[in-house]
Amino acid sequence: MAGALAHTVDQRFWNRATQTADRERLDALHLARIRHLVGWAYDNSPLHRRIYNAAGVKPADIRTWDDYHHRLPFTDKPDYVRDQESSESGFGGLALGPEHWQQYFHTTGTTGRFLHEAFSQFEMHKAGTQLCYGLWGQGARPRDSIYFCFDFGMWVGLWTYYWGARNLGLTIVSGGGATGEQRVRHILERRPAIVCGTPTYLLHLAEIAEREGLDLRRAGVRILAGGGEAGLSVPRIRERLTEAWGAERIHDAYGIGEALFIGQSCDVWAGGVHAIEDVCHSYSVDPDSGEPVTDAGGVGEHVITSYTHLVQPFIKYRTHDLVRIDDRPDHGCGWTWKHFPGVVLGRSDFMVTIRGVNVYPTAVENLISEVPGLTHHYELHLSRRDGMDRMLVRAEAAAGVGDLSDLAARLSAHLRNNLGVRLETEVVHAGTLPRYELKTRRIFDAREPGARAATPAEGR
Amino acid sequence: MAGVAQGTRTRTDLDPLPPPGPGTGPGLGPGLGVDVERQRARLLALHAHLAREREAALSPAIERALETAQMYLFLALGYTGHTDELFPDELQVPDELRGAQAASPSTDATEARESRS
Numbered sequence A: 001m002a003g004a005l006a007h008t009v010d011q012r013f014w015n016r017a018t019q020t021a022d023r024e025r026l027d028a029l030h031l032a033r034i035r036h037l038v039g040w041a042y043d044n045s046p047l048h049r050r051i052y053n054a055a056g057v058k059p060a061d062i063r064t065w066d067d068y069h070h071r072l073p074f075t076d077k078p079d080y081v082r083d084q085e086s087s088e089s090g091f092g093g094l095a096l097g098p099e100h101w102q103q104y105f106h107t108t109g110t111t112g113r114f115l116h117e118a119f120s121q122f123e124m125h126k127a128g129t130q131l132c133y134g135l136w137g138q139g140a141r142p143r144d145s146i147y148f149c150f151d152f153g154m155w156v157g158l159w160t161y162y163w164g165a166r167n168l169g170l171t172i173v174s175g176g177g178a179t180g181e182q183r184v185r186h187i188l189e190r191r192p193a194i195v196c197g198t199p200t201y202l203l204h205l206a207e208i209a210e211r212e213g214l215d216l217r218r219a220g221v222r223i224l225a226g227g228g229e230a231g232l233s234v235p236r237i238r239e240r241l242t243e244a245w246g247a248e249r250i251h252d253a254y255g256i257g258e259a260l261f262i263g264q265s266c267d268v269w270a271g272g273v274h275a276i277e278d279v280c281h282s283y284s285v286d287p288d289s290g291e292p293v294t295d296a297g298g299v300g301e302h303v304i305t306s307y308t309h310l311v312q313p314f315i316k317y318r319t320h321d322l323v324r325i326d327d328r329p330d331h332g333c334g335w336t337w338k339h340f341p342g343v344v345l346g347r348s349d350f351m352v353t354i355r356g357v358n359v360y361p362t363a364v365e366n367l368i369s370e371v372p373g374l375t376h377h378y379e380l381h382l383s384r385r386d387g388m389d390r391m392l393v394r395a396e397a398a399a400g401v402g403d404l405s406d407l408a409a410r411l412s413a414h415l416r417n418n419l420g421v422r423l424e425t426e427v428v429h430a431g432t433l434p435r436y437e438l439k440t441r442r443i444f445d446a447r448e449p450g451a452r453a454a455t456p457a458e459g460r
Numbered sequence B: 001m002a003g004v005a006q007g008t009r010t011r012t013d014l015d016p017l018p019p020p021g022p023g024t025g026p027g028l029g030p031g032l033g034v035d036v037e038r039q040r041a042r043l044l045a046l047h048a049h050l051a052r053e054r055e056a057a058l059s060p061a062i063e064r065a066l067e068t069a070q071m072y073l074f075l076a077l078g079y080t081g082h083t084d085e086l087f088p089d090e091l092q093v094p095d096e097l098r099g100a101q102a103a104s105p106s107t108d109a110t111e112a113r114e115s116r117s
């Protein structure tokens, strides 16, 4: 593939023309696409037409960024869930019916209210382009091989990695249906250039290899790629993975269940991921007022419009991820696309107020990983006593750590210093906690359903 | 599926925005550079060529292969900043269908103006 390119083509970028375009040109492209999509959704999706009619807005009204920010209504997951529950198809927000679908999925979640997602064949191809920008930047090239540590199910995130690998021209090695030990042995045999998995699982494989006396560093894996959790942008976890696998690069992908992996690492790691602006528009708002965040470095709720979805449009869609957006990044990679330092900083809809302080589980998770002597395995237990929310942080010590109470005290102090509130902490022996595949499973909410703000992060 | 996907429609009521930068001609994208615009124009011509060949396909096999080719080609169009259509079926809406859509209530510019006042 790349072999046919002219020598003059800049091969540092997957698609230089847009990846390095100036902010004004990018914004003009975004506005044109958004206006087109709003018209598409109004004409074809009964849900969107209802929402826009209720707000007294017609597609022709959306001409400027001010119109987009202030006239066009937000959409949110409950809009789609309500629509899917009342529709014969079982899908919400549809603009094209089943005769156009090639595959369908559902989001992950802890409440049992999955959002069903339908994709046309073209949308799957388009979704397959998203991963290419980042993986190409990390040095992945056609005919490099990629090993997938997955059993493919109904969660779209894994599939988009697979489509991305196909689109980039990678050789695919499936680890489906294998045990962890078998996967370690496959990787040592096959020597893939890239291994794809969640950070928790990649560390888990490193533990298995160590237990079995196998040296994963001898597999020659250049790139560890994944997402679905915060770990791949947490410095300490990146260091552990680099050390255990001997990998040159760690690739993080930030996904939103409804818009796929729309954030990717670049080749100059700057503590976060870039928005993939060819496939999505991103901005952030004050979660309460809905006003755009305008101050540089301000944290807000990430709101997206996806250009990948036509069957089921997602326009000005509230992700409930709290992010910081640098819209003119300058850390040497050459990309002009917006950058999210720290990736997801928390959730606007899954917050626990403890003695007056708002605590986000994602923030706690990041802080746990900063305490020396702790592993990345943890559980968060939420409860309510006498009307007050409580959070118990149960973390696991590294092998060989003896004084667990001292470690619990250090964890407590680190959380208090950074969050401004004391949380209950407990540290258990190495190897005690279950190895969760998805972050959401590690959060145990024993509060009455009505007391919960909402479900934890979807797809991340 | 032969020809046009049912239910696909193209907006006809959106006034073009003023060109955002120098070097942007009427009907062109927001100026990612002359070379990119030239490639975009060539890709559009190629897409039209594929559409014609698809109509003349001698078997479902050939028709389907060309349809898939159009999907990949449309990815390339997206990389060049093409915004007039957002997926390949939109490019294939024939003129007579475009005319029928222009008369639909939702694309009536008068209605949109009224809602603004």
Ligand SMILES: [Zn+2]
Binding pocket: A266, A267, A268, A270, A274, A329, A331, A333, A334, A335
């Ligand atoms: Zn960068």
